[in-house]
Amino acid sequence: MDFLYNILVAPFAMIGAAPSFFVEVLIGGLLSGVMYSLVALGFVLIFKASGVFNFAQGAMVLFAALFFAGFMDKGIPWYGALPLTVLVMLVLAMGIERVVLRPLVNQPHIILFMATIGVSYFLDGLGQTIWGSEMRVLNIGIPQNPINMGPIQVNAFDIVAAVVAGSLVAALALFFQYTRIGRALRAVADDHQAALSVGIPLKTIWAIVWTVAGVVGLVAGVMWGAKLGVQFSLAMVALKALPVLILGGFTSIPGAIVGGLIIGAGEKVAEVFWADAIGGGIEDWFAYMLALAFLLFRPQGLFGDKIIERV
Template identity: 60%
Template sequence: MSFVIEVLVGGLLAGVMYSMVAIGFVLIYKASGVFNFAQGSLVLFGALTFVSLVERGIRAPIAFAITLAALIVVALVVGRTILQPLVNRPPIVLFMATLGLSFILEGLAQLVWGAQVHGLDLGIDDKPLNISGVMVSQFDLFAAGTAGVLVVGLSLLTNRTRLGLSLRAVADDPLAALAVGIRLPRVWTIVWGLAGLVSLIAGLLWGARLGVQFSLSLIVLKALPVLIIGGFSSISGAIVAGLIVGASEKLAEVFVGPVLGGGIENWFPYVLAVLFLLARPAGLFGEPAIERV
């Protein structure tokens, strides 16, 4: 029984790591109504910039501040050169724009910092803790705590502030929001800056776990089932769905994998995602689209 609990807890904590990436997608979607394919590249760009600065002798807090400033500059450039000219265009147009942006960010990161793999040590031991007979990773607990702080802070920001109201208005109808005095460039810049902060934190945690390398941008593939299950517009949904995905894939790998030949955790979340699309297309916490006819 203790083994089952360890697998379940390990899966739940791994799901928190997936949620960290998914939250960045949710922020952009709530502000522009588009799936930002460049989120994985932002994760890579942030982690690679931070570790490269640290390796050049810059202290970690200063490197963090410089990296965050660089991501905010990216937010400003994206808002002025991509989002603003494409206001009220079809969502597929914005999606293709973010797809191109992802390749631009990866190419820029490789041009500036090179393509070698970097190790990243955040000073957090990955030794297991014995909690009531259950072995739990210290690193995973730290990641879960970090995600919890982010979720509470972002939920308060988006649901209890004027910025959150402006954000939802822009997502519903950019031109109507503009007509009532909401400054679209300001809202988009703030949201992309917040998404950059989330991407940086997620990049540091994933980089410390897997190493900072260009395959880190593919973490978007792990976040996609989380978004489908939780809903593209809910921060709390991203956390709940991440827990569902993390726990289910680990349990499936341990108990179903031996029957099917192993490797099931790589595709089992997509089975869940397809089932949710069939049963509840908007996700657990998403808002169903209502159209007048």
């Protein structure tokens, strides 16, 4: 009975006793959720264009952070390291598309998925070979001090990172919704063969999408690297986007945004208000348990298309 009380009643009693603290935790979670949405967007773009879950997206986030931090360690200021890292990620993304994926066009999706797993391990090894495996502190000039907003405090870095990530997510959502390339992307996502038959160059679309995913990986790597330090666990942080995708839907850009906000807010609130009842480490597994519940009751996600097979 004590366990049920701690799970079902105690958290609400804590919220009622300190509503401003609950709002503070909730805002912190939502700000982290925006960064999760940014990482998830890279997965969504590639999945929409090819129907393949890009397992290497987390490694691309780490790879970008390693190069950015490495350039800064060489004495290059951040405003010089950023365009150099953008160039590296553009070359990397286009190289992956041309060398690895282009020869596998029209192959079963499981083959493409296995190819991205290989790319992920290759990037991990290449990053360690070039820059080493020690953790790096990434300072890009964003303050880490808390800001007083009435009765609550919010970390200044979280606000800046959320604004940057949210701006990029919004810009890409508008780009793919209202531009010619965006319409071509949606056509490719619906049917590869039909898109080819009306003159949409599939290989060009793939190259554009992988390039955009590389840029998204760069921004996510810099933001997460500045927050947590540049270390190889960043690749696992990026895979937190998987439950985000399950919640929002693998083909939905709005779903990536909403899913990220739900995961970010949910795990922070659960970590703070359920830790006494369940124990520590909730933040590590909460997102995956929530995703499992969605798979049982709504496997297509909040914004995904319901799959109907006629026999």
